[in-house]
Amino acid sequence: MKKILYTLALAAALTSCVGSYNVEGSSSITALDGSKLYLKAIKNNQLKNLDSCEVVHGEFHFSGTLDSVRMASLYMDDESVMPIVLEKGDIVVKIEAGRQIVSGTPLNDSLYVFIEEHNRLSNQMNELSHKQSQMLLDGIDEAAINEQLSVEAAKIASDEDRLVTKFIEANFDNVLGPGVFMMITSQYRYPILTPQIEDLMSKATKVFKEDPYVKNYYKTAQENEQRMNGLEEAPTPPAPPASQQPSARLTTVPQK
Template sequence: MIRMNVNYILPFLLLLVSFSSCSRKYKIEGNSSVTSLDGKMLFLKTLQNGQWVTIDSSEVVHGLFSMKGPVDSVMMVTLYMDDEGIMPLILEDGRIEIIISNSQLSAKGTLLNNALYEFIEKRNAMEVEMGELERKEARMVLDGANLEDVHEQLAKEEETLAKEMNDYVKDFIIENYENVLGPGVFMMMCSTLPYPIMTPQIEDIMRTAPLIFKENAFVKDFLSKAKQNMQLLEEHKRLQQSSETTAMQH
């Protein structure tokens, strides 16, 4: 029987791990049909300790741009032109194809970017459907439908669509708790709020969230600020009720 020397094999395996980690690289190939981008510099930036840090950059020449480099760890980044964020993407091992046009923004070619933009496209389609309700209302009224009946019907449709969209976002975050998509989409969702606050949707997300998600720097910071704001709102509500009670007694 042939016996393998473990003391020989182990360093060899470690060497393989070392080489494989060094060989992980991203390659971005971008194509833009937006003429105003020609000659502009694009930057890849990531949020670190509350600051946007530049990772890479490229000039757009005749609608084309490219970037490449090593991937130490998978991260969510934002493509910027000057100080304007254009689109999110995942910096990961592989070839990432970016398309920028007046009607489309997409980053595809790698596993997480494909998942991210499938999510974004479906959510955008839901938003378009929500926007269609106003036009639907105008058509129904022009067709002679009763205004109150129209409002009642469309209010129900809007509520159903809003719940469907909220559930879709929530489920996507839950499915991706343990990779960068979960915290990244959570960050995108929270950025639409006027200020950090605990909503029923966020409470649902946090109810089953694992420690790795809760310990994410952005998630942790958001939750801390949201809880402070909730306490302030409760205090304001309590003072208002106390003031109203005093006024009624007088």
């Protein structure tokens, strides 16, 4: 009987988790040596520390068991450096001055193909201000500059919108869909409905709609829409602190 109970207990323990993750990281930024890095994830609507380690001679390491695949973020102090999917396998993180990337497992590989393309478009958008300054120095008429750059900005914005929409649609039923939805919508001062969000929700699967963040965001955004349309009398929710709003890029170079 004891042997049977032990076997059942062992089976329960094995089936309660989907495996273990192992994160091997390296950084070419020498100023990060000695810094403390944290793995953090949303749990019960709160950001929780999952693990921490110190950068030693440009290397760092995290490992642990998983009860499910989850989206997390790598932090230095209170600064989010980059997203990471905690899934079974050996995960490789590289932090360089011009590039931050996670690879080695299927979802991380897919996520960072998307992120690199998104960052490329963000860089193109940021370059427009430098282009404007150079065109002014070249003596080009300001009205002509604004007209040209408006067209270029609209093209970049359209490409970014299409990139995000297609990626989320392709990943409705795994952690990448809700995870990227969270990254993109967290740039807003408070939950709002946009044509892109309405389009996504009209096509979304039940799994995506029932994700806690997606479900709460969409519900709150609908309520805010009603308030703005005068259908409900209630104050607009306050904006989160600026420090909680991410930059257009989805990865950042950590600053010590």
